[in-house]
Amino acid sequence: MSLVLQTDFPDLTLAGRGKVRDIYDLGETLLIVTSDRISAFDVIMEEGIPDKGYVLNQISAFWFHEMEEIIPNHIISTDVADFPLSCQKYAETLKGRSMLVKKAQPLPAECIVRGYLSGSGWKDYQATGAICGIALPPGLRESDELPEPIFTPSTKADLGTHDENISFETMAELCGHDLAEQVRDVTLRIYGRARDIAAEKGIIIADTKFEYGMYEGKLIIIDECMTPDSSRFWPKEQYQPGGQQPSFDKQFLRDYLETLEWDKTAPAPPLPAEIIARTADKYREALERLTGVGVVRV
Secondary structure (H helix, E strand, O other): OOOOOOOOOOOOEEEEEOOOEEEEEOOOEEEEEEOOOOEEOOEEOOOOOOOHHHHHHHHHHHHHHHOOOOOOEOEEEOOHHHOOHHHHHHHHHHOOOEEEEEOOEEOOOEEEEEEEOOHHHHHHHHHHOEEOOEEOOOOOOOOOEEEEEEEOOEOOOOOOOOOOEOOHHHHHHHHOHHHHHHHHHHHHHHHHHHHHHHHHOOEEEEEEEEEEEEEOOEEEEEOOOOOOOOEEEEEHHHOOOOOOOOOOOOHHHHHHHHOOOOOOOOOOOOOOHHHHHHHHHHHHHHHHHHHOOOOOOO
């Protein structure tokens, strides 16, 4: 499987490029292609991570399927053979790393759920005793499990800028109160189910981020679903609260970058081959643990 940093399909209409995904407008549907790009601190690295796009696509498909009883998703098909004729000449690139999806209207907020005290939540708690204004018991340690999962939405920032945490009330102003409540309830239900599934497979999902959209008047889940890019995955057997945890996600890359004299603005520093290889291994292990199937060479 060759490294895919960017796709360029001249016969298709490019709708946009995110930090990881290239999106093509096919008229009634969208084609989402997951590249091997990786970002940290909202900066895209120059190097890609082998198999990363495949891993993310497969993990998202796994979770979307698992959550169908809770909420419908945007997937039409992940089988390239089902894609429109205009996509077929690009089949070799698309295999395993793409989805044909419904064209939904995205909600103007990202939906974060936290089950453990880590990352920006830990920094917020240290400063205020709360996360995003939600008060927590005193005396919690870094990586402690929270008394119950909490919902902390954020803005959706433009590429190269940072998301900002917002209150539930602000999200209600953006989306409408009834819809915001529905999104919060669904997010907590998804997380609860996913946490139990992952725990059986030796993974703690410390926190994760979802995006939703409206399709034919109904709420659906879109974009990606509980991947190592949008979540903190910790190996259950090594969990020891009181500090940072080993992970199956890009926290390993962030930790490496924190050791450098880099101001976290573009251009990104070059990544050593060892960091690239170890990051790739972490993504592959997350896929294998969750689905029971490793990377399939196509």
